[in-house]
Amino acid sequence: MDMEARAHSEHPEALRLWLRLLTCTQLVEKQLRSRLRERFDTTLPRFDLMAQLERAPEGLKMNELSRRMMVTGGNVTGITDQLVQEGLVDRVDVEGDRRAYRVRLTARGRKQFHDMAQQHEQWVVEAFGGLSEKDVSTLHRLLGRVKETMVARSQEPAA
Amino acid sequence: MDMEARAHSEHPEALRLWLRLLTCTQLVEKQLRSRLRERFDTTLPRFDLMAQLERAPEGLKMNELSRRMMVTGGNVTGITDQLVQEGLVDRVDVEGDRRAYRVRLTARGRKQFHDMAQQHEQWVVEAFGGLSEKDVSTLHRLLGRVKETMVARSQEPAA
DNA sequence: TATTGTTATACTCTATAACTATA
DNA sequence: TATAGTTATAGAGTATAACAATA
Numbered sequence: 001m002d003m004e005a006r007a008h009s010e011h012p013e014a015l016r017l018w019l020r021l022l023t024c025t026q027l028v029e030k031q032l033r034s035r036l037r038e039r040f041d042t043t044l045p046r047f048d049l050m051a052q053l054e055r056a057p058e059g060l061k062m063n064e065l066s067r068r069m070m071v072t073g074g075n076v077t078g079i080t081d082q083l084v085q086e087g088l089v090d091r092v093d094v095e096g097d098r099r100a101y102r103v104r105l106t107a108r109g110r111k112q113f114h115d116m117a118q119q120h121e122q123w124v125v126e127a128f129g130g131l132s133e134k135d136v137s138t139l140h141r142l143l144g145r146v147k148e149t150m151v152a153r154s155q156e157p158a159a
Numbered sequence: 160m161d162m163e164a165r166a167h168s169e170h171p172e173a174l175r176l177w178l179r180l181l182t183c184t185q186l187v188e189k190q191l192r193s194r195l196r197e198r199f200d201t202t203l204p205r206f207d208l209m210a211q212l213e214r215a216p217e218g219l220k221m222n223e224l225s226r227r228m229m230v231t232g233g234n235v236t237g238i239t240d241q242l243v244q245e246g247l248v249d250r251v252d253v254e255g256d257r258r259a260y261r262v263r264l265t266a267r268g269r270k271q272f273h274d275m276a277q278q279h280e281q282w283v284v285e286a287f288g289g290l291s292e293k294d295v296s297t298l299h300r301l302l303g304r305v306k307e308t309m310v311a312r313s314q315e316p317a318a
Numbered sequence: 319t320a321t322t323g324t325t326a327t328a329c330t331c332t333a334t335a336a337c338t339a340t341a
Numbered sequence: 342t343a344t345a346g347t348t349a350t351a352g353a354g355t356a357t358a359a360c361a362a363t364a
Contacts, residue, residue, distance in 0.1 A: 013299070014287045015280055017287060017295050017298055017299045017302075018187065018287070020299055020302045020303065021180070021183065021184055021187070021298075022184060023306055024302050026229060027310070027313070028177065028180070028309060033353095044353095044354095061322080062322070062324095070182075071355065071356090072355075072356055073322085073323065074323090074324070074355090074356080074357085074358095075354070075355060076323090078324095098364090099321070099322040099323065099364070100321095100323075100363095101322090101323080121173070124173050125170050125173045127173075127305065127308060128173045128305060128308075130307060130308040131301065131304055133172065135304070136176050139176055139180075139302075140172070140179055142297065142298050145290055146286065146290070147182055149288055150286060153285075154190075220345080221347095222345065230332065230333085231332070233334085233335095234333080235346090237331095238331095257339080257341090258341070258345040258346065
């Protein structure tokens with residue numbers, strides 16, 4: 001459990017921070033994955049897709065889902081196919097563009113997502129149970145800067 | 160790029176923090192992966208394994224590597240096989256236990272790792288370039304609490 | 319020509335479980 | 342019996358590229 005031993009070198013602070021960030025994320029993610037699997041027989045990307053749809057009652061187009069989930073289009077097709085087959089989402093035509101669909105939660109999908117989301121949230125709350133409200137907001141703010149840095153960089157021309 | 164839209168519900172702070180943590184980690188990780196691939200034709204787990212060995216000049220046993228890298232044993236065997244084939248690490252017998260090996264960096268492995276680590280560190284420093292020294296240390300400290308929470312939990316009997 | 323979405327394919331990463339050899 | 346490590350297998354997750362239909 002000591003991935004952080006990777007730190008060495010002359011800029012140890014940034015490196016140690018990165019390794020800790022990675023460790024924390026992996027620990028939480030592994031726990032969420034295995035619990036989603038155990039209790040709901042589902043995966044994180046499936047949960048993620050449904051979560052995106054829950055916020056968009058009118059549905060989302062495939063390319064919008066792809067952008068929000070930060071994965072390429074082919075993958076979204078696969079996940080969507082599974083969820084359609086289980087009756088949790090459906091594809092509806094977009095008026096005026098016969099190439100495109102919108103993907104929506106079905107009533108059943110909405111209900112199932114609600115159950116999962118409630119559990120999921122409780123697990124997340126537990127994961128951050130060692131932090132005060134102020135700590136949580138500090139973390140959120142500082143990580144926001146990291147996110148900005150990375151997003152800004154990804155929009156620059158390649159170095 | 161808006162995974163964080165997943166937040167909903169009554170405990171939005173913890174959830175939003177988790178989604179931001181996940182987004183940040185994914186952004187940094189994807190960049191590191193693709194750069195390691197482009198410049199050194201290697202992967203993050205391979206880099207990780209070599210980094211563990213760099214800190215242990217006398218080498219590490221397979222189960223120790225597995226523990227530190229937080230993955231199961233079979234995977235470590237596969238990665239080690241690749242690195243042995245490329246002459247970057249070698250397996251040496253453990254005196255007094257003919258079941259076990261220790262895996263060590265070769266001279267060539269050490270040299271190649273050094274080059275990679277220098278670049279890797281620079282990329283990481285850039286990723287956190289938006290933070291002051293104090294921010295970095297605050298983040299490190301708060302994430303340390305999260306890590307403790309998760310590690311403590313994983314040692315409890317199953318819920 | 320460009321865009322939307324799908325299909326086909328391949329690779330990385332991981333876990334599980336059965337196995338061999340040694341303790 | 343237990344432990345160290347390997348092998349075999351399966352599945353998640355992802356990217357890339359070629360493709361069809363429509364704009």
